[in-house]
Amino acid sequence: MKSIIQHTGGFSLRLSLLFPIPTTTAGGSTCAAALRSLQRAHRLQSVGMSAGDSEGTADRPEEDEGPKQVGPSLPAVELPRKRKGDVEERSDAHVQSYRQSLDFQMEDDLSRSEGEDQQVKLKCFREPHRQIEKRRRDKMNNLIDELSAMIPACQPLTRRLDKLTVLRKAVQHLKALKAGPSGAFTDTNHKPSILPQDDLRHLLLSAADGFLLVVSCDRAKIVFLSESVSKILNFSRLELTGQSLFDFIHPKDINKVKEQLSSSELHPRQRLIDAATGSQVQADSPVRASNLSTGARRAFFCRMKHSRLAGNHEEKRPMPNSFKKKDSYRYCTLHCTGYMRSWPSSQMGLEGEAEKETSCLTCLVMVCRLHPHVSHHQPKDITIKSTEFVTRCALDGKFTFVDQQATTVIGYLPQEVLGTSCYEYFHQDDLQHLAETHRQVLRSKEKIETQRYKFKTKHGSYVSLQSQWFSFTNPWTKEVEFIVSSNRVISRGPGHTKDEEAGVSKALQEDTKQIPIIPGLSSGLGTMIYAGSIGTQIANELIDSYRMNSSPSSGASSPFGPAQEKGPLVSPQTSRSASSREDTAGSSSQSQSDSRTAEGMSSATSESTGEPSQLDLDNMVVPGLSSFSNDEAAMAVILSLLETDVNMGQSGQFEDLHWPF
């Protein structure tokens, strides 16, 4: 290589020696012409050394000084030549010598002088060309840098290697690669492509999960499959080879595939599309012959079986499929493209084809890829949220607002549940936990997530929910106004129905007998813990704590006091008046009714907003009740049921009045 460089270097020495004379005298034009002819001559000589020249010039860009000056001298020469590869010519002219040689320096000076002379003449050309030159040099620099980054040999050296070394190392590296494990280079039969063939296969696999399939056209026998099929269809290659393709294709696609494999004789109506009008044209027989000929292309979609292996990793990828469960198989959609090819059967080594003595076997060679885009796997874009609904309830757990979506979950219409305590719907087992959470949420400002619990639906079954509760505090009064709950369905368990139904009835009837132990709530003898009371008791605790903190200044803040004096005799009216925060009239009756309903609720829909008035009512009722015996408690229940049915306000209190006998 060195010799080549020097040779060209020597030549350009000659070149430059010629120049100094003309430049000083004549204009640039003559100089340019001289240059041009010289170049041509040189070019003819150095055709065989093109590689060398490119090497030589490669290190030229390093000197920005020299070429900059030389550059301008060249543009005039460049213009007439527009051939591809004129870079080489440029390089010829450029190449002065090896950087290390002294000649170079001389060259520089000489060329600089000529450059300067030329400058005047070629001013109009120079600017863009200088920039072009610079850009080219920069590009070369970049390329050299990249190349050095690629070559492992160059990396450890910290100082910047000169271009020639980089190139030399690159050559060595490539040579090493050639000799190395790839081995595909040894196959000189094929036209060497920039990548060995088996790498292509790997690439294909990484681009799209695909495999190669060769199917014989007459019997649809699978002649060959690439290894990658095991990844995609989960069948091993051996299993499938030799089988009939139709065994693995979805039954409805069999016809389609048959068509594709066969010649057009089976389908005399060959449909072609007339390019001009875009409509169909019935073609005649002349087209027939071409169908089976080698090179005829096919492209179609089909569904192929794939089996699920235990612990298969493919499933985590969103399988772009249209699943069709059939005989416990699943199908995936493949996009198959391919062409026809015929082989002399001797090469194929066919077995079992004894009867076929034909010399040529036509096959369809296809690449089958998993269909790249199927709208089905978009569901993650259409975020199907699991059913969620929001409810709002008062401090004591009575629903004050229920989302419409709740109906789909719990079966009740919003109006049916409003005013009832949520505890009535909670499954018995969950009561403890939920009461605890209730207590917690009243005291903290954060969202609290409950565990899964069961919520009784209208039909008697239970649905598993998980909720997030948080309490909303009125910023001015600093008291908790209501609790917001966003509930999420965890799973619908129709399987639970039976147990739950039994459980439901139990809950209803045995509520009086089985008193779930809820810590913190008064559960002494005779206390009737029924659903509504849990909530109210918890709420009351909170209210108590408020009372403790705030001074019992006004009657408004402590209706509890006067109410208690009256005992359980509380007319809603008095409580209402006592409370400064009035609620709507209709709500009072509701608040009284801690009605537990197994089916159908009253249609009272007035919203109550968790006013302490209601609470106090309950509070009043409950302590009163709790002092009663069970019988009387039962009567209270019945009464409250009646109340809700009648939806009264005044009469309710009237009946209450009769209580304390």
Place this chain on the structure above:
Amino acid sequence: ELAQQLPLPHSVSSSLDKASIMRLTISYLRMRKLLTSDEPVAEEETELDIQLNSSYLKALDGFLIVLSEDGDIIYLSENVNKCLGLAQFDLTGHSVFDFTHPCDQEELREMLIHRTGSKKTKESNTERSFFLRMKCTLTSRGRTVNVKSATWKVLHCSGHVRVYDPHTEQTTNGLKEPPVPYLVLICDPVPHPSNIEVPLDTKTFLSRHTMDMKFTYCDERITELMGYDPEDLLNRSVYEYYHALDSDHLTKTHHNLFVKGQVSTGQYRMLAKRGGFV
């Protein structure tokens, strides 16, 4: 000399200019790097395997392209000239943005980004599927014209983003290189209805629409496939027949059609005459 080292046919390598040689060398080395990083599958290659290796490319309708993160074409398979008329070696090493429609470049850039998901979240979707317009120098008669007068051809590109993770390789200084993502794509041309080389099968029907997707013509094959008579459908918008969940995808595809000129949808459901979806 470097050109000689490149595994190219001699005719090509001798006519390359300096910059191209550099380009190709770099691309080649990059490719080798990327490929060696994949798990070396120790398969015994049968005779047939080797023979058929060459048919992969032929069997594909389109070509294969490997892009680096900044859009440099690291590798391009040969059949690009069948598809686009451009030569493999002209393009390799250049930035793909030189050859794609300016309006699509933004989209392409997005596709190249590889967001590595954290361990907790499920791994990021590496699939890519989109439409791209690239310069095409093939005329309808199959002749190639100059790049400057190239028309745009719509390609459906689908593939994956793979990451080359040099954990196994350590450079001699012991520095670990950061993982390099690259995009491997197969680009298929979208068949133009007026130029179908492949015979249509019985499960395919043709229909024509106005710009807002109202049927103006429909193949009679639709009758056996879906139960409609072509006359039933005339002047009805095809959106009436799409399944609701697919409408998102199809609307996007419709948009794409206006932007790019050609488009192919994915699988979608269409209402059949007697109920149910096809």
